[in-house]
Amino acid sequence: MNIRTLETFVWIARLGSFRATAKRLYASQPTISARICSLEDELRTELFDRTGRKAVLTAKGRQLLVYAEKILQLHSELLETVARPDAIHGTIRLGVSETIAYTWLPRLIEKISEAYPAINLELDVDISVNLADKLTSREIDIAFLIGEVNQPDFVSRPFCRYSLVWVTSPMIALPAEPISLANLSRIPIITYPRRSEPYANIRSLVTPTNHPTQIHSSSSLSTIIRMTVDGLGISALPREILTRELATGVLREFQVEAALPDLVFSTAYSASPGAGVVRAVAELALATVAEGDGTHGWQQADQLC
Template identity: 70%
Template sequence: MNIRTLETFVWIARLGSFRAAASRVYASQPSVSARIAGLEDQLGVELFNRSGKKIALTAKGREFLIYAEKMLSLYGEMLQTVAKPASIQGTIRLAVSETIAHTWLPQLIERVSEAYPAINLELDVDISINLAEKLKNHEIDIAFLMGSVNQPGIINRGLCRYSLIWVASPRLGIPDKPMSLVELATWPIVTYPRKSEPYVAIRSLVDPMNHSTRIHSSSSLSTIIRMTVDGLGVSALPREILHRELDSGVLREFDVDAAVPDLVFSAAYRAAPGGDVVHAIAELAFITVANRIGAMPKLSGTLNKL
């Protein structure tokens, strides 16, 4: 019985699948099966009921899970307290929205590499709706996403916010004076994907003025910017991702007589055993954001151990 075996057991219990757990612990399925078989032989009990379509814990398996999670939690706490950060190994699945990838993600990766040189980051860039589902399904360890993830056991902490500005290609000839909502509704709008907060907010602004307003949505921020530069519509985007386009003049800012709510991002991760490194990465993200805006957030004690 060792930490790797306990970790494998816990992931099978969480995911309900030997195959999914094998992917999560970076091992082959036969290796995972062998670990659990050896563990069951050592304990002299069956930990999983394999008769159904989905693997389920037996009564003894549920009892063992309590102790396994405690041991993993204590193991993680021990490493954070005693071991040098450089000696802590593993892979963290970090997922971010594209807005974060376009702003401060490179600085965060640099900080994580300095603090935990033996930790590998597996990066996933996706829309926030998908990131929330991946976190719920244990496919990722931590997400920096728009909004929050509402599920028991998941910690949500406010991270940063970006105000949106209206931009358009100069070729559209947008007037310099502030634009009314009635006028805005006559222009095609390029924005974030359906069901996202910006899409819903913009739709609620223009629909009362003109139900026939064309709204082109995309899950790719790069595509939204490209379509706006090409003059296919106007868009509301964070200034922080448009410095190159605004400085070069391929996009210009204009005013609208109504504000679109800020994009509010949070760090979401599970309060799971052995999650000290994940929590520390969230803290490093707060520092990275604070350095960009010139204000230091209040940090918890985990980071002090780095």
């Protein structure tokens, strides 16, 4: 019985699958099965009921899970307290909204590399709705996303926000500013995906005008920016990701009579035992935002909420 075997057992209990655990721990499925068989032989009891499609804990398995999680928690605390940072190794999967990838993510990766040089990172850039699903299904360890993750056993903390500015290509002739909602609804709008919070906010802004507004959505910020530069519509985006376009004049800001809500981002991660390093990385993210450097416009969410 060792830490690796107990970790394998706990992940099967969480995911309900030997195959998913093998993927999560970067091991082959026969290796995962061998670890559990060895553990069951040592304890002389079955830990999982394998008759169905999912691996379900037996009564003895549920008893072991309580102790295994305590042991993993103590092991994590031991490493954090006693071990040198370069002795802490493994892989952390970061789920990142594209807005974050455009702004302070490189600085966070730099800080993680300095603090934990033996930690490997896997980046998953996706829309916030998908990141929340991936986090709760344990496909990623930490999510930086719009909104919160309100699920048991997960920590969710607001940490930064971005204001949205309306931008257009100089090729598009606009009415006098500030543009009324009635006039805004007559211009094609390019924005975030249909299931996103910004899309819903823009839709609620123009719907009362009773005009069939064209709203083109994309899960790629680079595509939204490109379409806006090409004059296919207008957009409302964080100024921080448009620095080059605004500086070169391929896009310009304009004013609308009603403001859109800020994009408020949270960091969310599992509060399960053994997640000490994951929690430490989340704290590094908060510290990265708190420091700032005068060149970015993000602000800590708790300063404005």
